[in-house]
Amino acid sequence: MERNYIIREERPEDHRAVEDLIRESFWNVYRPGCSEHYVIHVLRDDPAFVKELDFVMEQDGRLIGQNMFMKTIINADDGRVIDVLTMGPICIANDLKRRGFGKILLDFSLEKAAAMGFGAVLFEGNIGFYGKSGFDYSSRFGIRYHDLPEDADASFFLCRELIPGYLGGVTGVYQTPAGYYVDDKDVEEFDKDFPPKEKLKLPGQIF
Numbered sequence: 257m258e259r260n261y262i263i264r265e266e267r268p269e270d271h272r273a274v275e276d277l278i279r280e281s282f283w284n285v286y287r288p289g290c291s292e293h294y295v296i297h298v299l300r301d302d303p304a305f306v307k308e309l310d311f312v313m314e315q316d317g318r319l320i321g322q323n324m325f326m327k328t329i330i331n332a333d334d335g336r337v338i339d340v341l342t343m344g345p346i347c348i349a350n351d352l353k354r355r356g357f358g359k360i361l362l363d364f365s366l367e368k369a370a371a372m373g374f375g376a377v378l379f380e381g382n383i384g385f386y387g388k389s390g391f392d393y394s395s396r397f398g399i400r401y402h403d404l405p406e407d408a409d410a411s412f413f414l415c416r417e418l419i420p421g422y423l424g425g426v427t428g429v430y431q432t433p434a435g436y437y438v439d440d441k442d443v444e445e446f447d448k449d450f451p452p453k454e455k456l457k458l459p460g461q462i463f
Contacts, residue, residue, distance in 0.1 A: 261315045261357070263364050266322065270312055271300070273319045279450060281347035287463035288455035291438055292345040294446045299326060302435040306341070309369055313348070313361050321348040321357055323365045325377070326435065330399055332428035341369060341418075342433065343379045362389050366418065375422035378415045378430050391416045398427035 266274060275293040282290035299305050304327040313321030323346040330338040343365070348358045366389065369377065378394055394401070394415040401413045413430070417423055 261313055261320065261360075263311055263313050263361060265308065266310045266312045266324075270319060271297075274312060274322050276450070277319055277322060277349060278345050278347055279447075279453075280350055282345065283453055284456045284458055285461070287461050288457050289443075289447070289453070291440070291443045292347075293450075294438055294443045295436060296322075296324065296345055297446065298438060299324070299433075299435045302326065302433065304328065304433050304435065306369075306372075308372065309341075309365060311361065311365055311368075313357060315352075319349075320352055321361045322346065323361055325365070325369060325374075326433045328378075328431055328433045330378075330423075330426065330428045330430050332426050334428075336426070336428075338423070338426055338428065339375065340430070341374050341377045343377055344381075358385070359389060362386070366390075366416070370418040373419075375419045376415060376417045378413070380412045381414050383411065383414060386414050386416075389416070394430065397423045399423065400427075400429050402429050402431050 275297055278296060279290060279293035282292040284290070306325045306327060309325040311323050312319050323343065325341045325343050328340055328342050330340055332338055346362065348361070366377065378399060381391070383391065383393065391414040393411060394413045395410055397415050399415060401410055404410055
């Protein structure tokens with residue numbers, strides 16, 4: 257694979273191009289249209305946003321990927337509050353998917369998060385892809401997804417310790433940062449600033 261890429265921190269002048277990239281990547285994937293480009297727009301101003309872990313991937317001057325992290329917590333069953341990270345949106349340009357760039361960006365990001373001393377990352381994703389970078393089902397760590405009924409399928413909820421043993425002896429409930437919950441009306445309004453795209457209801461969408 258050609259290696260002429262760089263990974264660096266996102267800069268303010270990248271914001272719109274990153275939002276475009278995310279919109280193209282997520283459009284009609286999980287729902288008709290998408291909200292992820294608005295989510296990152298909002299999260300950049302959130303106190304839980306980790307600026308030092310907000311990355312873009314560039315090739316020949318073109319932005320081809322991005323990843324970002326947010327601080328959050330696990331409410332442990334024994335009353336402790338355990339600091340962890342969550343991640344995303346993360347994406348690679350549509351024309352470069354399945355070529356290894358996603359794993360390179362992910363592994364780089366996780367290394368940087370570990371170097372900053374964060375203990376674990378929990379988020380929603382596909383084990384088929386993220387398992388290759390050391391993620392496992394969160395249920396194996398005794399961590400439950402908030403608001404999910406006991407008998408519901410939690411195979412989408414993944415975890416990776418950045419400090420080995422960080423979640424040893426911890427069971428509890430993971431809390432998604434509030435900033436990820438955006439209003440559909442706000443998404444619609446924000447999306448008007450972008451070129452029109454057709455929203456489609458497709459098989460496999462989850463919303």
